[in-house]
Amino acid sequence: MTGFDIAIILLLAFYGLLILYPFYNSFLVSLVPQNTYTKTPFMLWPSEIDLKSYQFIFLSKKFWSGYRVTSIVTVVGVLYNMFLTVITAYALSKNHFKGKGLVLNFIIFTMYFSGGLIPYYMLINSLDLTNKIAVMILPTGINTFFMLIMRNFFSTIPKSLVESAKIDGANEIQVLIKIILPVSKPSLATIGLFYAVDRWNEWFNAMLFIRDGSKHTLQLVLRRLISQVQSAESGNIPDIVKDGLFQDGVKMAGVFVTILPIMLLYPLLQKYFMKGIMIGAIKG
DSSP, X not given: OOHHHHHHHHHHHHHHHHHHHHHHHHHHHTTSOHHHXXXXXXXXXXXXXXXXXXXXXXXXXXHHHHHHHHHHHHHXXXXXXXXXXHHHHHHHTOTTOTTHHHHHHHHHHHHHOOOOHHHHHHHHHHTTOTTSGGGGTTTOOOOHHHHHHXXXXXXXXXXXXXXXXXXXXXXXXXXXXXXXXXXXXXXHHHXXXXXXXXXXXXXXXXXXXXOOGGGOOHHHHHHHHHHHHHTTOGGGSOHHHHTTOOHHHHHHHHHHHHHHHHHHHHHHHHHHHHHHHHHHHHOO
């Protein structure tokens, strides 16, 4: 190992610490009492541990309601997204599809121009989707960029596989289900993870169209809980956690409670992640 290699390793290690420390420090802030945080906002190790911020969140019925709504939106939304993305990408990957270029240009057009917020609100209102969980699922059916990655991936699959299946009597649906999807696991896992992150972080449509607090997503519920601590509405805070509760601690606890499901999901799909991105991006 040369001196240059050692310098590169040290530089990358230092860069890694710069990235990881804010994440680590935020976790410590969620674990310590307010007086410890006030004295040493930047810590290497907590001198005292206090779980009141997590207790406050987990004891809230609103939190569990938000978790339920977000879970429904994520599971149903990802299935909905993947279905529309797969069938659209598969159709647009076919060379014999007449008008493919025109349809593709119309879809790409939506990446650069939107209809505007007011027309969007009027459309959702006219469809009677306001104050319904469906409003957080149906309007965002396809992400154009993800669809293009999937289309490019389908285009790399050897045509001989499809032709062999058709010789055996398979139709297009059977080819898609039995041939295309099984060999597309890297791309499906990658796009599915992207959609899951997007759905899990849903807040805009919920804020805009949902008036019923029981249908709010986790992000809006956590914002309300943090605001509750900030405004010192002591009557709504359980006595078990009232003393020593502070806004930054609740905020950081909310961050880690929110990202935990995605953190657990990513390692399961990691082996597909880079492969799916690279194969989908090479050909286009």
